[in-house]
Amino acid sequence: MELAAQIASSGILMGFIFALIALGLTLIFGVMNIVNFAHGEFLMIGMYGAFLTSTLLSVEPLISLPIVAVVGFLLGITSYYLLIRYLLRGPMVAQLFGTFGLMLFLRYLVMFIMGPSPLAIHKGILIGKTVSLGWLIFDVGKLTAAGFSILLFMLIYWMIEKTKLGRALRATSIDAEAARYMGIDTEKMNAFAWGIGGATAAIAGGLLANFYYLTPTVGMLFVMIAFATVALGGFGSIRGAFLAGLIIGVIEMVAGQYLSQLKISFVYLAYFLVVVFRPRGLLGW
Amino acid sequence: MRAIVAVIKDTFSLADLPLSERIAFVAFLVFVFIFPWIVHSSYPRAVMINFLLFAMYGLGWNLIGGYGGQVDLGQAKNVGFGAYATALMITWWGVPFWVTVPVGIFIAVAESLAVAYPMFRLRGHYFAIATLCVALVWQQLFLFWDWTGGARGVELPIKPTPNFTFMEFGTVGYHYFIFGLFTAQFLFMNWLRKSKLGYELQAVRDNEDAAASLGINVTWTKVKAYLITAAMGAVGGSFYAVYHLYIDPRCVMHIDLTILIAMTAMVGGAGSIWGPIIGAALLIPLDMYLAALLGGKGFYGIDFIIYALIIMVIAAREPRGIWGIIERIRRKRLIHAAGGQKST
Amino acid sequence: MLLEVKNLHKEFGGVLANADISFELKAGEIVGLIGPNGAGKTTLFNCIAGYYKPTSGKVFFDGKDITGWPAHRVAKVGIARTFQVMKIMPTLTVEENIMIGAFCRTGDRQVARREAQKILELVDLMQEAKAYPPELPIAIQKRIELARALATRPKLLMLDEVAAGLNPLETKEIIQTLQKIKKERDLSLLLTEHVMEFIMTISERVIVMAAGRKIAEGVPGEVAKEKKVIEAYLGEKYAKGK
Numbered sequence: 001m002e003l004a005a006q007i008a009s010s011g012i013l014m015g016f017i018f019a020l021i022a023l024g025l026t027l028i029f030g031v032m033n034i035v036n037f038a039h040g041e042f043l044m045i046g047m048y049g050a051f052l053t054s055t056l057l058s059v060e061p062l063i064s065l066p067i068v069a070v071v072g073f074l075l076g077i078t079s080y081y082l083l084i085r086y087l088l089r090g091p092m093v094a095q096l097f098g099t100f101g102l103m104l105f106l107r108y109l110v111m112f113i114m115g116p117s118p119l120a121i122h123k124g125i126l127i128g129k130t131v132s133l134g135w136l137i138f139d140v141g142k143l144t145a146a147g148f149s150i151l152l153f154m155l156i157y158w159m160i161e162k163t164k165l166g167r168a169l170r171a172t173s174i175d176a177e178a179a180r181y182m183g184i185d186t187e188k189m190n191a192f193a194w195g196i197g198g199a200t201a202a203i204a205g206g207l208l209a210n211f212y213y214l215t216p217t218v219g220m221l222f223v224m225i226a227f228a229t230v231a232l233g234g235f236g237s238i239r240g241a242f243l244a245g246l247i248i249g250v251i252e253m254v255a256g257q258y259l260s261q262l263k264i265s266f267v268y269l270a271y272f273l274v275v276v277f278r279p280r281g282l283l284g285w
Numbered sequence: 286m287r288a289i290v291a292v293i294k295d296t297f298s299l300a301d302l303p304l305s306e307r308i309a310f311v312a313f314l315v316f317v318f319i320f321p322w323i324v325h326s327s328y329p330r331a332v333m334i335n336f337l338l339f340a341m342y343g344l345g346w347n348l349i350g351g352y353g354g355q356v357d358l359g360q361a362k363n364v365g366f367g368a369y370a371t372a373l374m375i376t377w378w379g380v381p382f383w384v385t386v387p388v389g390i391f392i393a394v395a396e397s398l399a400v401a402y403p404m405f406r407l408r409g410h411y412f413a414i415a416t417l418c419v420a421l422v423w424q425q426l427f428l429f430w431d432w433t434g435g436a437r438g439v440e441l442p443i444k445p446t447p448n449f450t451f452m453e454f455g456t457v458g459y460h461y462f463i464f465g466l467f468t469a470q471f472l473f474m475n476w477l478r479k480s481k482l483g484y485e486l487q488a489v490r491d492n493e494d495a496a497a498s499l500g501i502n503v504t505w506t507k508v509k510a511y512l513i514t515a516a517m518g519a520v521g522g523s524f525y526a527v528y529h530l531y532i533d534p535r536c537v538m539h540i541d542l543t544i545l546i547a548m549t550a551m552v553g554g555a556g557s558i559w560g561p562i563i564g565a566a567l568l569i570p571l572d573m574y575l576a577a578l579l580g581g582k583g584f585y586g587i588d589f590i591i592y593a594l595i596i597m598v599i600a601a602r603e604p605r606g607i608w609g610i611i612e613r614i615r616r617k618r619l620i621h622a623a624g625g626q627k628s629t
Numbered sequence: 630m631l632l633e634v635k636n637l638h639k640e641f642g643g644v645l646a647n648a649d650i651s652f653e654l655k656a657g658e659i660v661g662l663i664g665p666n667g668a669g670k671t672t673l674f675n676c677i678a679g680y681y682k683p684t685s686g687k688v689f690f691d692g693k694d695i696t697g698w699p700a701h702r703v704a705k706v707g708i709a710r711t712f713q714v715m716k717i718m719p720t721l722t723v724e725e726n727i728m729i730g731a732f733c734r735t736g737d738r739q740v741a742r743r744e745a746q747k748i749l750e751l752v753d754l755m756q757e758a759k760a761y762p763p764e765l766p767i768a769i770q771k772r773i774e775l776a777r778a779l780a781t782r783p784k785l786l787m788l789d790e791v792a793a794g795l796n797p798l799e800t801k802e803i804i805q806t807l808q809k810i811k812k813e814r815d816l817s818l819l820l821t822e823h824v825m826e827f828i829m830t831i832s833e834r835v836i837v838m839a840a841g842r843k844i845a846e847g848v849p850g851e852v853a854k855e856k857k858v859i860e861a862y863l864g865e866k867y868a869k870g871k
Contacts, residue, residue: 101596
């Protein structure tokens with residue numbers, strides 16, 4: 001019982017982070033119907049950003065978050081203007097391979113600069129600390145990350161539902177052509193969605209760096225988790241991504257308990273089953 | 286009887302292609318044939334063998350990915366099935382190579398058939414990610430399983446060469462071995478592209494609704510192509526096993542292999558018979574010489590950075606690859622020439 | 630009876646697109662399906678051709694119950710169609726587009742090519758055989774779709790707004806082509822259109838639809854005089870004018 005509660009709660013905690021990673025992906029998909037394979041690399045760059053600022057400037061990893069967010073935002077926007085907007089004009093095959101290419105480019109660029117061996121942040125107020133709630137033990141780094149995830153979800157949700165910018169974004173996602181006629185600069189909206197996508201992924205990476213090893217190839221793992229999450233929640237749905245993130249977190253944690261080497265396979269399997277049998281996701285029906 | 290003659294004619298005939306292409310291809314075949322006589326150092330010979338292997342992989346993937354337009358990101362699993370079938374059957378039981386090949390094909394086709402029907406309910410991105418998921422599950426399983434050697438891999442017994450039972454040779458022997466496989470697959474593809482399935486597949490790629498209105502069973506057409514592609518991947522994997530005499534999940538099951546296979550077809554020009562050959566001719570020597578040049582000096586991944594740049598430029602500018610560029614130039618000239626004639 | 634539609638209903642999430650549609654079509658007949666935009670003509674087409682499954686009701690073709698059959702089986706049984714929004718294969722030449730239609734009845738490329746040649750001649754597309762559809766004008770593209778459908782050797786050809794977007798001269802040409810192929814190929818035709826002149830000229834019988842229902846049926850000249858039809862059809866047109 002205690003073990004089950006511990007697994008479930010750690011799973012949910014991890015789930016908040018998965019949800020945060022999926023947030024940007026689902027937003028981009030919702031606005032322009034494109035799947036971003038490079039999303040995991042945005043996260044990976046966020047991790048390295050946190051690592052570099054905290055070790056080179058020897059500042060607290062948490063303080064590096066705003067820097068990481070800006071880097072992620074700029075990375076998203078740059079990717080959009082240099083690559084994605086050309087891909088959007090082409091066939092779907094080109095879109096897939098284009099973002100796939102971006103993924104490889106960023107991954108191996110980081111590997112080229114930083115080397116392939118794993119790194120870790122060793123100093124910081126969150127590193128290696130735990131708190132106990134009754135008999136449940138939590139990693140402080142994960143707890144903080146979960147907190148940020150909820151905060152960012154609320155912020156993005158508010159932005160989309162309540163602000164003028166959010167309305168323009170929604171209009172673009174419903175019908176880009178109609179939005180153009182209404183005077184919305186859809187090109188800017190797309191770029192903005194990529195910026196937000198990059199920033200949230202990078203922040204997730206910055207948070208993850210507090211309790212996870214950094215390698216240049218870590219992105220693949222997380223982008224696949226994010227795909228599963230987005231599929232489960234329904235492509236384009238923000239609330240769905242949040243809920244699905246928690247479910248995927250629990251799946252991964254439970255599977256990890258019993259078959260640790262194969263745990264990610266269960267996430268892949270979850271994606272496969274969901275898209276085949278519930279193509280619109282949990283909240284899409 | 287007449288039907289058989291027609292099939293044989295279609296297999297060997299390149300008559301529908303321009304003369305320049307036919308001449309270039311024959312020159313290419315002659316060049317590959319005499320290659321081991323002119324080049325004696327082992328590295329370029331290894332590059333040539335690898336090029337032929339990847340041209341073959343690319344030709345196989347081109348069927349589903351190029352002619353069929355379905356982005357399959359799981360071809361490595363089929364290569365893996367072939368490689369493991371051959372490697373394990375030879376090391377465990379000493380089964381001759383040519384018996385292991387059909388077994389590898391059978392496993393790849395059976396697995397593909399099992400996943401194909403649910404998979405082809407999906408389109409576009411969803412399909413691509415699903416193929417990736419399935420392939421990654423296999424990759425993890427082969428790393429995890431002990432009975433397949435796990436991450437340690439499988440070492441094949443070394444025999445005195447040449448050995449025609451287990452197909453072990455020196456470099457020249459391997460050269461002609463893979464050249465034979467490549468040529469066989471090329472001829473098969475040459476027949477297939479002109480067959481009913483070839484046309485149907487292109488119709489499905491271009492417009493599924495229209496294809497269905499013309500009596501084409503869209504799902505079944507995709508499944509057929511998917512299975513043939515799987516079989517071709519398995520044959521390549523079997524060759525890989527006896528060529529390297531060592532396999533592990535990183536070299537025959539890995540996602541990076543899938544990427545490289547798909548890229549040879551995409552960069553060269555998916556959906557044309559020459560595309561994968563051109564793509565492999567560009568990427569494989571680039572990869573191997575860059576690795577030899579820079580790998581030892583601690584530069585990691587520079588080959589992939591260059592690949593990635595090529596993919597991005599191709600995807601953004603000319604999704605039909607290098608062959609697409611050639612065709613476009615040619616077509617412009619044709620229209621130009623026609624216009625010129627009219628005005629005079 | 631070649632085609633029989635009995636009490637066909639089609640709903641989309643509670644919205645009724647086709648309500649209780651019944652009609653028949655004899656072999657060799659040309660029947661026009663008319664009605665204002667949103668009357669449910671294309672939905673009816675899609676239900677017959679296997680693109681939608683009817684919610685209830687039956688479709689019989691040539692004595693077989695083909696209700697709910699997938700599109701490719703419907704094509705095999707002898708119903709060919711064109712699309713309101715054209716769906717041409719852009720990376721294949723005109724000839725290849727038509728060959729793919731011909732592959733419906735043969736597995737032999739040479740046979741398919743000969744069939745394509747015949748049809749190219751029939752619909753007057755010889756000049757464009759080696760061109761790619763996106764390079765050609767709309768009127769020609771419409772012809773390609775027609776030719777491709779014809780190549781499947783149908784007994785019934787269903788044309789969804791084949792004259793839409795054509796100028797009067799092009800419309801006249803397509804009428805001539807249709808009459809020619811009908812004679813040579815022993816076809817029945819079911820057409821939708823909201824260009825009145827076109828459908829009134831070519832159809833032997835018309836069925837009028839409005840708001841998902843069949844409201845009238847008969848010889849073109851007489852149907853056009855019925856009050857219900859004028860209300861539903863012309864009423865909308867006049868209302869738009871004001």
